[in-house]
Amino acid sequence: MTDEPVLLAGDTQGVRTLTLNRPHRRNAIDAELWAALRHALTEAANDDVRALVLTGAGGAFSSGADIRADDTRDPLTKMRDLNDVTLLLHELPLPTVAKVTGVAVGAGWNLALGCDLVVATPGARFSQIFARRGLSPDCGGTWLLPKLVGLQQAKRLALLAETIDAEEARSLHLVTWVVPDERIDAYVTDLAARLAAGPPVALAQTKALLHESSGRSLREALAAEASAQAVNFATTDVPEAYAAFVEKREPHFTGDRHRQPPSKAPKDTSCVKQ
Known part of the structure; x- marks a missing residue:
């Protein structure tokens, strides 16, 4: 001991x-x-x-x-x-x-x-x-x-x-x-x-989708896949993968979310002359 x-x-x-x-x-x-x-x-x-x-x-x-x-x-x-x-x-x-x-x-x-x-x-x-x-x-x-x-x-x-x-x-x-x-x-x-080295968000979702697949119909699986892809496209890993493919290099995945551009205030048109 x-x-x-x-x-x-x-x-x-x-x-x-x-x-x-x-x-x-x-x-x-x-x-x-x-x-x-x-x-x-x-x-x-x-x-x-x-x-x-x-x-x-x-x-x-x-x-x-x-x-x-x-x-x-x-x-x-x-x-x-x-x-x-x-x-x-x-x-x-x-x-x-x-x-x-x-x-x-x-x-x-x-x-x-x-x-x-x-x-x-x-x-x-x-x-x-x-x-x-x-x-x-x-x-x-x-x-x-x-x-x-x-x-x-x-x-x-x-x-x-x-x-x-x-x-x-x-x-x-x-x-x-x-x-x-x-x-x-x-x-x-x-x-x-x-x-x-893989895309962490995509791998996490892939794992969950596979684990839950046996309890789903095909229709339910397709809906779950669509939701997962929407989340994946919101990360920087998708454009990084595309860039790495074009540049013929290994991708660097981080799982980071896209930065949202600052929202622009709507124009005030209340005083615009007709």
Whole structure:
């Protein structure tokens, strides 16, 4: 045991990296770490952060909620903490990447699935372990899994609580890329930098549109897209993208709004001779 914080945070060129830091418990998440995640995700939504990476220390992503922790709170209070973090991560208005090494099981795996993109090493292992603990999935697992893999595969993963490897997870669309151990740090750094360089307002709206798409009709989706584009055209990023295309350079996106020209007072025509 050490006095190190249970969650490490670091910023590099608009990218914030949050590292679950309980390696002695394979980054099992206790009440202190849930609280730290809630605070960190709230800050990320309000700070000048353009992309977020979630990972774990000591060669593991997370072994899930810490069932050995001395926590006397009632189950509903505990679940409120889990749900707060799950919603904050899902609704974060910026791109998120899970960097997974080692185990990602239970609530830990569902936190990774709550990120927009998942990069894993070949040795990563995943499990919806809840049934082995006499529990049902939480942290959004019952909502995420059917959308990602379909209902039948979701039932297989949740009911049997099998452990699958990174390649199978990728084949089921639960991992975006599998990258060798020696390359994953550089790979995620480059990926996060590319996301951070994107148009922040447009990316936030794209993420929200995709998240809400399954509950909309085509007519409703088109209306939502039109509203989003109106907001995008009100930023300086659209003319910047056009200028960069013409000038054959990379665009510099800021998400700034157009400055409104000063309003001109209407002419007083009350004394004009007829």
